[in-house]
Amino acid sequence: MKAPKFSYVRADSVEHALELLDKHGDDARILAGGQSLMPTLNMRLSQPEILIDINRLNELKGISLDGDTVVIGALTRHVEVLNSDIVSAHLPLVTEAMPYVAHVAIRNRGTIGGSIALSDPAAEMPACALALGATLVVQNSGGKREIPAEQFFHGLYETARAENELLVEIRFPSQKKDNVSVFMELSRRHGDYAIAGICAYGKVTGETIDDMRLVYFASEDRPVIGEHAIAALNGHAWSEETKDAVSAALENDLDPMANLNGSAAMKLHLQKVLTGRAMDTAVSRAGGTL
Amino acid sequence: MSEEMITVNMTVNGEAVSKTIPVRTHLVDFIRTELGFTGSHLGCEHGVCGACSVRVDGDVVRGCLLLAAQADGCEVLTIEGITDTGEISDLQEKFVERNALQCGYCTPGMLMTAAELLAQKTEMSRDDIREYMSGNYCRCTGYHAIVDAIESINNERLGG
Numbered sequence: 307m308k309a310p311k312f313s314y315v316r317a318d319s320v321e322h323a324l325e326l327l328d329k330h331g332d333d334a335r336i337l338a339g340g341q342s343l344m345p346t347l348n349m350r351l352s353q354p355e356i357l358i359d360i361n362r363l364n365e366l367k368g369i370s371l372d373g374d375t376v377v378i379g380a381l382t383r384h385v386e387v388l389n390s391d392i393v394s395a396h397l398p399l400v401t402e403a404m405p406y407v408a409h410v411a412i413r414n415r416g417t418i419g420g421s422i423a424l425s426d427p428a429a430e431m432p433a434c435a436l437a438l439g440a441t442l443v444v445q446n447s448g449g450k451r452e453i454p455a456e457q458f459f460h461g462l463y464e465t466a467r468a469e470n471e472l473l474v475e476i477r478f479p480s481q482k483k484d485n486v487s488v489f490m491e492l493s494r495r496h497g498d499y500a501i502a503g504i505c506a507y508g509k510v511t512g513e514t515i516d517d518m519r520l521v522y523f524a525s526e527d528r529p530v531i532g533e534h535a536i537a538a539l540n541g542h543a544w545s546e547e548t549k550d551a552v553s554a555a556l557e558n559d560l561d562p563m564a565n566l567n568g569s570a571a572m573k574l575h576l577q578k579v580l581t582g583r584a585m586d587t588a589v590s591r592a593g594g595t596l
Numbered sequence: 597m598s599e600e601m602i603t604v605n606m607t608v609n610g611e612a613v614s615k616t617i618p619v620r621t622h623l624v625d626f627i628r629t630e631l632g633f634t635g636s637h638l639g640c641e642h643g644v645c646g647a648c649s650v651r652v653d654g655d656v657v658r659g660c661l662l663l664a665a666q667a668d669g670c671e672v673l674t675i676e677g678i679t680d681t682g683e684i685s686d687l688q689e690k691f692v693e694r695n696a697l698q699c700g701y702c703t704p705g706m707l708m709t710a711a712e713l714l715a716q717k718t719e720m721s722r723d724d725i726r727e728y729m730s731g732n733y734c735r736c737t738g739y740h741a742i743v744d745a746i747e748s749i750n751n752e753r754l755g756g
């Protein structure tokens with residue numbers, strides 16, 4: 307289908323974009339990569355009055371290292387994140403996850419900020435941000451504020467970002483060298499949104515899981531930390547017994563949404579399977595035998 | 597709401613064009629209806645099928661998900677353009693030889709995506725090719741022949 311009528315403004319500075327957001331509020335949409343917004347317009351699922359195109363705002367693009375923090379501008383395209391040496395050296399979890407984000411042509415346009423601002427429950431980047439403890443920096447005409455990922459994702463397409471705020475950058479703490487990370491997801495076709503997915507990040511000593519964070523996505527309405535599963539995991543050697551305990555605990559963390567991709571029971575099962583595989587991989591990446 | 601118009605300037609297949617169009621026109625509608633290049637196809641118009649793949653400033657993108665207004669000042673190449681330059685003539689011949697198309701609806705998009713893959717000039721497995729091409733749907737061939745064609749051209753170009 308074809309998009310409905312709207313006005314189009316190309317922002318020429320961040321201030322200009324923020325001014326327009328203040329003026330138009332919920333009638334405006336930021337146009338970043340357009341890889342999620344344009345489909346909803348073409349299918350007439352949304353009908354904003356005005357699109358604020360931020361694609362020419364070079365100050366929102368780029369990847370840099372600030373001490374122990376990797377700073378990624380919101381308008382940085384998925385392909386640039388995928389190919390970045392800084393990201394592969396300091397955020398291997400993100401580099402591992404990025405090939406699962408859509409397909410080449412979509413990664414050439416889609417942006418990390420768009421992914422996180424949209425917060426699709428099956429999207430990879432919100433889960434990585436939560437797993438690594440990233441900070442989301444948003445800005446309105448009054449100034450900037452920083453929101454920890456733990457407080458950013460509220461629910462289905464809902465975040466802590468206010469209507470008049472622009473997501474300007476994502477600050478990821480560099481992964482610790484003695485930690486391991488694993489990204490895994492299951493989908494029907496490579497590049498499609500996941501049915502179930504996991505990010506694991508933390509420390510394994512020998513075969514003992516010291517301090518591991520598990521984040522689940524796609525099955526829930528937002529990425530969630532598997533608190534009970536983590537409690538059953540940390541401090542234990544990775545064994546069949548631990549695996550069973552973690553699986554049982556996971557039932558207290560997840561409450562999967564049934565949809566066309568599967569029932570709640572199937573998704574819970576898949577998350578358990580992924581947990582087992584991810585920890586097998588984490589132990590072997592940490593140099594343990596298995 | 598009245599129809600808002602915008603004047604866009606860009607280079608399409610090597611020629612500078614300037615047109616005034618509704619702001620909501622996406623790039624492939626612009627190229628097909630305003631410029632008459634009908635090689636870029638529209639399958640789904642929501643980013644899933646890849647029939648609309650075109651190259652903008654060197655990168656393959658979904659032409660249905662980019663407003664023509666956003667391509668202002670850009671260099672756009674469609675299947676007609678990369679056919680004229682001969683960049684993929686070997687691949688096009690191989691598509692015919694291997695029966696990598698039946699109805700042909702997906703073919704321009706397949707070729708645009710494959711062109712970007714082949715430009716990497718690296719060794720690749722059939723799985724790598726399938727993964728790279730995963731965003732392009734074909735409802736006829738079953739993909740096997742498409743992978744065959746891309747694989748043999750990559751091997752030929754690498755001198756194998």
Ligand SMILES: Cc1cc2nc3c(=O)[nH]c(=O)nc-3n(C[C@H](O)[C@H](O)[C@H](O)COP(=O)(O)OP(=O)(O)OC[C@H]3O[C@@H](n4cnc5c(N)ncnc54)[C@H](O)[C@@H]3O)c2cc1C
Binds near residue numbers: 420
């Ligand atoms: C076929 C297909 C498959 C896909 N598969 C996946 C997948 O597997 N995993 C995945 O993660 N994504 C997938 N995507 C989506 C893709 O990754 C998008 O690029 C991404 O979700 C949105 O980024 P964008 O830059 O394109 O944002 P846009 O589409 O431009 O914007 C999305 C929303 O976020 C808002 N927004 C964007 N940037 C900002 C900002 N800086 N500040 C405030 N608000 C902002 C917009 O107003 C809009 O509401 C897929 C898309 C398609 C078409």
Ligand code: FES
Binds near residue numbers: 640642643645647661
């Ligand atoms: S028409 Fe653009 S992806 Fe299907």
Ligand code: FES
Binds near residue numbers: 698699700734735737
């Ligand atoms: S040849 Fe018919 S869709 Fe591919």
